[in-house]
Amino acid sequence: MNPCNVKKQNVDFLISQTREILLWSQENFEEKIFMTSAFGPNGIILLDLVQDIIPDVPVYFIDTGYHFKETLKLKEYYRQLGHNVIDISSHVNNKESQLETLDHGLCCQINKVEPMRELLKDREGFLWITALSRDQSESRRNTSILQLVSEGISKVNPLFAWTIDDIWYYISENHLAYNELHDHGYKSIGCQPCTSVVSPGEDMRTGRWRGCAKEECGLHTKL
Numbered sequence: 117m118n119p120c121n122v123k124k125q126n127v128d129f130l131i132s133q134t135r136e137i138l139l140w141s142q143e144n145f146e147e148k149i150f151m152t153s154a155f156g157p158n159g160i161i162l163l164d165l166v167q168d169i170i171p172d173v174p175v176y177f178i179d180t181g182y183h184f185k186e187t188l189k190l191k192e193y194y195r196q197l198g199h200n201v202i203d204i205s206s207h208v209n210n211k212e213s214q215l216e217t218l219d220h221g222l223c224c225q226i227n228k229v230e231p232m233r234e235l236l237k238d239r240e241g242f243l244w245i246t247a248l249s250r251d252q253s254e255s256r257r258n259t260s261i262l263q264l265v266s267e268g269i270s271k272v273n274p275l276f277a278w279t280i281d282d283i284w285y286y287i288s289e290n291h292l293a294y295n296e297l298h299d300h301g302y303k304s305i306g307c308q309p310c311t312s313v314v315s316p317g318e319d320m321r322t323g324r325w326r327g328c329a330k331e332e333c334g335l336h337t338k339l
Contacts, residue, residue, distance in 0.1 A: 123281075123285060124289075126282070127282050127285055127286055127289075130278055130282055131165065134165055134275060134278075135165060135169065137261060137272060138169045138274055139169055141243055141245065141272055141274075142169055142170050145242070145243040145270075148239075148242040148243060149173055149242065149243045149245060150173065150239075150243075150244060151163075151174065151175045151176065151244075151245040151246070152176045152177070152178070152232070152335075153247065154177070154178070154187070154306070155187060155190045155191050155194065155295065156295070156304070157283045157284065157295075158248070158275050160287070160292050160293070160294060161247070161275065161283060161286050161287065161292070162245070162247040162274065162275060163194060163199055164290060164292060165274070167198075167199070172200045173200060173245070174200050175199055175201045175202065176202050176203075176204050177201055177202070177203050177204070178204055178205065178227070178228050178231050178335075179203045179204065180205070180206070180223075180227035180228060181206075182227070182308050182309055183307060183308065184295075184311070186295050186297050187305060190293065190294070193293055194293075204232075204234070205227070205231055206226050206227045206231050220310060220328055223307075223310075227307075228335055229335060232335055236265075236269055239269055240269070241268060242269055243270050243272055244265065244269050244270065244271045244272070245271075245272055245274065246271060247273075247274075248273040248275070249275045249277070249278045249279075249283075250276055250277065251278065251279045251280050259273055259276045261273055261274070300313070301314060301315075302323060303320035303322075303323060304321050306324050311324060312326050
């Protein structure tokens with residue numbers, strides 16, 4: 117087999133595995149399933165794969181108030197495709213004063229973690245589907261397929277074994293729309309005040325909270 121065929125076959129194996137995980141999710145949790153997505157490369161692949169297996173699954177987007185316009189544009193594009201995208205946000209509305217202090221940890225707590233905690237209330241027995249993969253960062257190297265989180269919620273990570281190369285191969289081969297900022301040096305995209313361009317040779321997560329001893333917003337570490 118030539119290298120191109122090998123690459124395709126490896127991604128086909130991953131797709132089969134991911135679909136099996138999603139089928140298991142649907143069979144075991146039925147209506148008690150929801151997703152979260154920030155519409156990154158992993159997230160749009162998961163949307164593409166889940167649509168035939170768990171149609172109309174709620175896809176929650178945490179609107180922090182600080183997203184790039186390109187991110188919001190992409191979210192609306194996938195909503196227009198028919199995905200059941202639901203916005204959630206913090207009850208704290210004074211965004212300008214938060215920017216003045218720019219306490220990264222507190223900002224993520226208020227605008228990401230707390231809205232997610234509110235979402236998890238009264239969802240005991242539900243399954244939360246995420247697009248986490250081991251290849252995204254050092255802090256995610258030990259990501260497993262199935263996890264237990266607070267409030268009696270299970271979390272499943274169908275893309276746990278996908279590499280960055282696998283992700284972009286799938287996006288290219290399936291002509292999926294992605295955030296145009298990725299073509300301008302942004303490798304991992306979060307909120308605009310805390311996201312910067314990544315230079316060649318830098319880790320893809322270097323552009324998140326640059327200069328701070330912070331690797332995660334807390335959604336997958338504090339819940």
